[in-house]
Amino acid sequence: MPVPDFVVRLRAHVGTAPLWLPGVSAVVVDDDHRVLLTRRADNGRWAVVSGILEPGEEPAAAALREVREETGVDAEIVRLTSVDVTAPIVYPNGDEAQYLDVSFLMRAVGGSARVADDENLEVGWFSPDALPEPLTDTSRLRLAKALEGGPEAWFRRP
Numbered sequence: 001m002p003v004p005d006f007v008v009r010l011r012a013h014v015g016t017a018p019l020w021l022p023g024v025s026a027v028v029v030d031d032d033h034r035v036l037l038t039r040r041a042d043n044g045r046w047a048v049v050s051g052i053l054e055p056g057e058e059p060a061a062a063a064l065r066e067v068r069e070e071t072g073v074d075a076e077i078v079r080l081t082s083v084d085v086t087a088p089i090v091y092p093n094g095d096e097a098q099y100l101d102v103s104f105l106m107r108a109v110g111g112s113a114r115v116a117d118d119e120n121l122e123v124g125w126f127s128p129d130a131l132p133e134p135l136t137d138t139s140r141l142r143l144a145k146a147l148e149g150g151p152e153a154w155f156r157r158p
Helices: 005-014 059-071 135-146
Strands: 019-029 035-040 047-050 072-083 096-111 120-126
Touching: 005 019, 019 059, 019 072, 019 135, 035 059, 035 135, 047 059, 059 072, 059 096, 059 120, 072 135, 096 135
Parallel strands: 019 096
Antiparallel strands: 019 035, 019 047, 035 120, 072 096
16 A cells, blocks of 8 residues: 555645655665665656555564565565655645655565555666666665665764
């Protein structure tokens, strides 16, 4: 389901007004060092797998769930890679949101990459040197931070 039930219930009260939401992103790498990307149905752009946490859900569990639900790929967490805040987003239906995003590097361990929900038009594995266009700016940041190999998570310094 593209919009979690709790967000639908919130929207019934606030309409399209801006919502501050927790999100997760996953940079999934396979044994050939390719990254898993989805082409989003809402904007037609390629992106790393991402989604909204359910109330009380741990970020790592949410990221694993999103990868499985959206792509059919089973993965394991390697490490936390970045924490950042997205720019405000206005969706085609007028809903406004901004996300606190917690990103993880993951390793694919099973499953088969495919479109597994209605949120995406395509799913594919790509070499980091040959990423498809158009690619979201947030995905460029998340890919860079996940693949640079540093042991600590990146965040914007005040």
